[in-house]
Amino acid sequence: MATSFLPETYAPPYEIDPKYSKSAVYFCCEFAIDQSFKIYSGGLGFLAGSHMRSAAALKQNLCGIGIVWTCGYYNQTRGEGREMAVQFRKKQYAFLQDTGIRFQIPIYGKPVWVGAKFLPSEVFGTVPMFFLTTDLDENDIDDRQITQRLYDNDPGRRVAQYTVLGAGGARLLEELGVDPEVWHLNEAHALSAAFRVLEKHGGDVAEVKKRFVFTTHTPEEAGNEKHNFQHLLHASFFGGLDEQTVRDAVDLRDDTFNHSLAALRLSHMANGVSKLHGEVSRQMWGHHDGICPIVHVTNAQNAKYWKDRGLERARESNDLDFLRDRKRELKDNLFRIVADQTGKLFSRDVLTVVWARRFAGYKRAELITRDAKLFQALIRDSDRPVQIIWAGKPFPFDYGAIETFNHLIRLTSDLPNAAVLVGYELELSRALKLGSDIWLNNPVVTREASGTSGMASAMNASLNLSTYDGWVCEFAKDGVNSFIVPPADPNLSPEDRDHHDMVGLHRALRERILPLYYDTPADWWAMAKKSMDDVLPYFGSDRMAAEYYEKIYAS
Structure with missing residues (x-):
């Protein structure tokens, strides 16, 4: 019988499944676990939340470490002119138990x-x-604010946040009296944990590498976070290690x-989050000395959480009439939200296109509108007719993305048949996936490491x-289970590439999707x-959680 490594x-x-008996800890800055627990911003959190659910379903010997962001990411509302407004409000969570564990770590x-x-x-x-917090009576107001806002805009405070997650998480494990066999960094935010382990083992890098694995989600080197080394030393990011050892x-x-x-360089195995992203990551980092092997584990979403039971019954019984009728009911549910927020009345009989995810330039939220x-x-x-929801x-503090939203x-x-919704969190995300007919996804190719929203919509x-x-490259069969815009010539300018993709979206809608639907x-x-x-x-997170044990943790 396998038992948990935790006290x-x-x-x-549950009893640990012997297949997953190796002890592992999963560090992540955000987890989207439930609508009531607002400690996430977007896709990274959605992915991590699904992973934690599936790891439990598979009875894996794993625990998660994150941060209680007392002000969350932010509340997205509307201003007087209907534009996007940002609110930060403190939240408390009665379902979290105070462990009574307190310790100190150096920060600056x-x-x-x-x-x-x-x-x-x-x-x-x-x-x-x-979940770690510095929002404690023992700290002064500046230190209390370290764990208040997820991805704080102040770069110095961001370093402090990463130190709490990584070095603080490592100290927590010491307080618990455990040393897991696998330390999984989901993105590099918790990297300071590796330096805490390095310090504990007298600078022995091999002791760090044998424990750590790393998942990268960023497919461009320029998008990976960098800091001045002297600033990190000043910030105590490396704990008590001297400069040369680091x-x-x-x-x-x-x-x-x-x-x-x-x-x-401090892990023995790393992975990208799709087959394509694994290839891109190896090309991006392969010229650097001393890096670990990079494979891929394609992201996935937790089917038990995301899929509607009525739609699933229709699929299992191959009852297409029931599938259509249940979808119409779910569209009505979504359209009540649209009406409540915007005063617009959408129809269940009209093809409904949804674009919903984090607003960022490369995701091109407004691409379909660029040709008036x-x-x-x-x-x-x-x-x-078509209805569109964003x-x-x-x-x-990404004012360009906010301007796109307001535009x-x-x-x-x-327009009575186009709407922009605020408050994109788990429940709204689920309603949009259940109520959409078309899930629109048009990032610049190779810029989206994986993307997971389209999995739950499918x-x-x-x-x-x-x-x-x-x-999408691993799932899509164009015209069979999805609609794909043909890839642009990689030699095109960004403007010509965007035009190619925009025309491709309209052509797919006009020539293929609308005739098929109506x-x-x-x-x-x-x-x-x-x-x-x-x-x-395959795109359910049970497969993904199992694959991490089989391909990454077993290495």
Whole structure:
């Protein structure tokens, strides 16, 4: 019989499956576990939340470590002019148990108190999880603010946050009296944990490498976080290690510290989050000395959480009439949210396109609107009407992304069949996936490491319309279970590439999707069912959680 590596007080209520008996801890800055627990911003958190649920379902010997962000990411609301507004509000979570564990770690040379909260497995069906906080009476106001806002805009405070997650997480494990066999960094935010282990083992890099594995989610080297090395030393990011020991450990030859590159040099195995992203990552990092092997484990979503039971019954019984009727009910549910937020009344009989994810430039939220003539022809077609919904949270200080969000609000203000929603969190995300007919995904190709929103929409009889990037390359059969925009010539300028992709979206809608939906509805629902059939089990997170043990933790 395999038992949990955690002390009995924090052990899960299930016996560990012997296949997954190796002890592992999973560090992540954000986890989207439940609508009520607002400690996430977007896709990274959605992915991590699904992983924690599936790890519990598979009875894995794993725990999660994150941070209690007392102000969350932010509340997305509307201002007086209907534009996007940002609010930060403190939240408390009665379902978290105070462990009573308190310890100090150095941050900018000053001892800062860190406390640990515990989330039992039974609350949300996850593995046991611990969440760190500096928002304690023992700290002054500046130190309390370290763990208040996820991805704080102040770069110095961001370093402090990463130190709490990594070094603080390592100290928590010491307080618990455990040393897991696998330390999994989901992104490099918790990298300071590796330096805590390095310090504990007297600078022995081999002791670090044998424990650590690393998942990278960023497919461009420029997008990987860098800091000035001297600033990190000043910030106590490396704990009590001296400068030369750190430089030698990560082969640092100047003062630009790349967190992802350091993670690749301090781990024995790393992975990208789709097959394509694994290839891109090997090309991106392969010229650097001393990095670990990079494979891939394609991201996935938790089917038990995301899929609608009624749609699943229709799929299992091959009842396309029931599939259509249940989808109409779910569209009505979504359209009540649209009406409540915007005053616009959408119809269950109209093809509904949804673009919903984090607003960022490369994701091109407004791409379909860039040619005014094409967009107006699409949105004002009375013979084959279309409804379009946008939703998503920009980074609260990414003013370009916020302007894109507000531009879409202005553009659609007088259109009865186009809407922009605020408050994109788990429940709204689920409603959009259940109520959409087309899930629109049009990132610049190779910029989306994986993407997962289209997986959950496919589980719910929504067809993907996508550029050929990320997970889509492993799933899509154009015209069979999805609609794919043909890839642009890689030699095109960014402007010409965007135009190519925009025209491709309109052509797919006008020539393929709208005729299929309105003229041959039986074929539409057969294709929607095919998409549901094809997305599982591979793009369910049970496969992903198992694969981490088989491909990454077993190495």
